[in-house]
Amino acid sequence: MERLSSFGSAASRLSVSQKVVDEEAENHEFVSVAGDIGARALQGGRKSTESGGFRLSIDHIKPENGSVYKLQEEYELQQPDNNFIVNPQEQFPTLVATNNKVHSEDIKQVQEPNKKLPKILNYVSCLIHLAVFGILGVLTRYLLQKLFGPGGVGLTSDHTILYLDLPSNMIGSFFMGWFGIVFKEDISRVSEHLTLALTTGYVGSLTTFSGWNQKMLELSVAGHWILSLLGFLIGMFLVAFSIIFGVETAKGFKWLLKRLNKRHENDTSISKVNWKVDSFLRRSVVTIVLLVILALLWGVSIGLETNEFKNGGGEAQLWLACMVGPLGVWLRWFLASLNEIGIGGEFLNWLPFGTLFANVSASCIMAALATLKKSMNTTNCDTVITGVQFGLLGCLSTVSIFAAEFNAMRESKHPWRAYAYVMVTICISFSFGILLYNIPISR
Numbered sequence: 001m002e003r004l005s006s007f008g009s010a011a012s013r014l015s016v017s018q019k020v021v022d023e024e025a026e027n028h029e030f031v032s033v034a035g036d037i038g039a040r041a042l043q044g045g046r047k048s049t050e051s052g053g054f055r056l057s058i059d060h061i062k063p064e065n066g067s068v069y070k071l072q073e074e075y076e077l078q079q080p081d082n083n084f085i086v087n088p089q090e091q092f093p094t095l096v097a098t099n100n101k102v103h104s105e106d107i108k109q110v111q112e113p114n115k116k117l118p119k120i121l122n123y124v125s126c127l128i129h130l131a132v133f134g135i136l137g138v139l140t141r142y143l144l145q146k147l148f149g150p151g152g153v154g155l156t157s158d159h160t161i162l163y164l165d166l167p168s169n170m171i172g173s174f175f176m177g178w179f180g181i182v183f184k185e186d187i188s189r190v191s192e193h194l195t196l197a198l199t200t201g202y203v204g205s206l207t208t209f210s211g212w213n214q215k216m217l218e219l220s221v222a223g224h225w226i227l228s229l230l231g232f233l234i235g236m237f238l239v240a241f242s243i244i245f246g247v248e249t250a251k252g253f254k255w256l257l258k259r260l261n262k263r264h265e266n267d268t269s270i271s272k273v274n275w276k277v278d279s280f281l282r283r284s285v286v287t288i289v290l291l292v293i294l295a296l297l298w299g300v301s302i303g304l305e306t307n308e309f310k311n312g313g314g315e316a317q318l319w320l321a322c323m324v325g326p327l328g329v330w331l332r333w334f335l336a337s338l339n340e341i342g343i344g345g346e347f348l349n350w351l352p353f354g355t356l357f358a359n360v361s362a363s364c365i366m367a368a369l370a371t372l373k374k375s376m377n378t379t380n381c382d383t384v385i386t387g388v389q390f391g392l393l394g395c396l397s398t399v400s401i402f403a404a405e406f407n408a409m410r411e412s413k414h415p416w417r418a419y420a421y422v423m424v425t426i427c428i429s430f431s432f433g434i435l436l437y438n439i440p441i442s443r
Contacts, residue, residue, distance in 0.1 A: 117280065117283050117284070117287075125287040126193060126196060126333075127330060128287060128290045128291050128294055129193045129194070129196060129197035130196065130197060130330060130333055131201075131294050131326035131330070132197070132290050132297065133197040133198065133202040134204075134205040134325050134326050134328070134329035135294075135297050135322050135325055135326065136201075136202055136205075137172075137201065137202045137204065137205025137325075137395070138205055138318075138321050138325040138390070138394065139322065140168070140202075140206050141165065141205070141208065141390075142314075142318050144167045145164045145167075145168070147167070148166075148167045158215060159219075160227070161235070163211070163212060163215035163231060163235070164211070164215070165211040165215075166212075166238065168206050168207060169207045169235070169238075169242075169399040169400070170238055170239060170242040172203045172206035172207035172399065172400040173207065173240075173242035173246065173399060173400045173403045173404075174242045174243065175206070176243055176246065176400040176401070176403065177242075177243045177245070177246020177247040177248075177250055177404075178246050178247075179198045179199055180203065180400070180401075181243075181246075181250070181404065181407075182246075182247055182250035182251055183250060183254065184199070186254075189276065190275050191277040191286070193277070193283075193286075196333075199401070200329065200332070200333055200336070200401070203400045203401075204329065204395070204398040204401055205325060205328070205329055205394070205395040205398075207398050207399035207400040208393075208394040208395075208397050208398065208399065209359040209362065209398060209399050209402060209425075209429070210363045210365075210366040210394065210397040211366070211389075211390075211394055211397075212231075213363040213366070213367075213429045213430060213433055214363070214366050214367060214370060214389075215231070216228045216231045216235075217437055218437075219231065220434070221434075232426055232430075236422060236426075239399055239403045240403060240406060240407065243400075243403045244407065247407075297322065298322075301320075301322040301323050302319075302323065304319045305320055305323065309380070309383060312382060312383045313383075316387070317383055317386040317390060318387075318390070319387075320383065320384065320387030320388070320391065321387045321388075321390040321392075321394070323387075323391070324387065324388055324391040324392040325391035325394070326395070327392055327395075328392040328394065328396035328397075329395045329396075331358070332354075332355075332395065332396050332397075332398065335354040335357055336354040336355065336358075337354060338352075338353040338354035338357065339352040339353065339355060350409070350417050352405050352421075355398070355402055356425055358397055359397045359402060359425055360428050360429050360432070362393040362394075363397065363429035363430075363433050364429070364432045364433060366389050366393045366433075367433035367436040367437045368436045368439075369385045369388065369389055369393075370389070370437060371436060371437050371439055372385060373385040402425065405421065406421060406422060
């Protein structure tokens with residue numbers, strides 16, 4: 001009896017311990033999905049989907065209607081809301097009707113094997129998607145600065161808590177609620193690369209943490225410590241509200257689309273259109289088209305930069321930023337692999353170190369370059385450094401993904417982690433920035 005009792009208590013402790021570990025893993029995976037996936041997904045870190053992309057392991061997926069996927073003893077994977085059962089051990093899964101109804105599209109998807117791009121071409125395709133949409137993000141950020149800045153509406157400036165990049169950070173966080181949270185799965189059904197391009201590429205480059213940190217740093221150095229503190233507090237509040245507002249409006253729009261689809265579900269002319277980029281030919285065509293667009297964007301940027309470089313000014317800085325911006329996007333994408341693996345054991349495993357390192361490193365380099373620019377004080381140096389700051393470092397750091405991770409932590413079982421994450425990011429970036437910005441440089 002004593003042995004049975006001790007065995008039962010040990011089993012109970014093991015069960016509780018396993019439950020805690022599972023909860024921690026689930027929370028970490030939840031936050032990881034909210035942010036960047038990173039290049040590690042292409043290395044088999046995630047399960048391959050029918051679209052040729054990568055998704056979470058089935059153990060961590062929770063459908064919207066609250067149902068749960070069950071792993072049967074026969075190693076069959078049954079989804080209650082679907083019309084069939086898939087055996088994951090088969091190379092070509094078989095369909096077994098669960099409600100006497102199997103759609104022809106489902107049969108076609110199983111009968112026709114999916115031809116994926118080779119691994120190296122898949123990497124190249126991802127890099128091209130990120131580069132094109134990253135440049136578009138840089139251009140949009142520049143236009144928003146001009147629109148809301150001193151030359152436009154006059155809402156933002158370098159000398160107030162409403163810094164120049166605040167509108168782009170708010171709009172980017174709003175878009176992240178749409179494309180990175182609510183409609184992420186729907187876009188992934190069309191193309192995983194499109195999801196990556198919209199979230200990591202465009203929205204991630206539209207927003208910038210290093211620019212925000214630098215403006216608050218300059219306010220504090222000028223003696224406006226209260227304004228600097230309020231700039232971080234109000235800026236974080238506006239960004240957090242923007243992503244919440246984006247999620248809520250996207251949910252409303254998605255509900256409206258479902259209602260419209262129910263009314264037009266008998267319209268076969270629309271339902272027969274297949275928008276999936278799920279074949280080798282389609283993926284190759286999309287990649288080639290984007291490669292041509294990237295070549296045009298880089299060619300135009302190089303040509304205009306050559307003409308404007310001697311004169312300096314905002315346009316010369318913009319075209320240089322478009323040239324180097326993709327490098328920042330690529331670096332952030334590769335660093336995002338750290339978000340998935342976790343570093344620091346159980347105590348710090350919840351921190352998205354990829355995003356943290358990208359934001360902190362970009363902020364530190366930006367502060368160091370600002371010190372160099374202040375010391376050199378020449379037109380050419382100002383053009384090069386400002387272009388690198390706006391393009392490379394602006395794309396390396398991000399607020400939209402930072403806000404998405406904050407929102408995911410806030411809605412998890414440990415909401416305190418969200419505020420700890422914000423404090424760690426801001427304090428480290430600001431502290432190192434102050435040290436680097438005040439380093440005397442002898443000419």
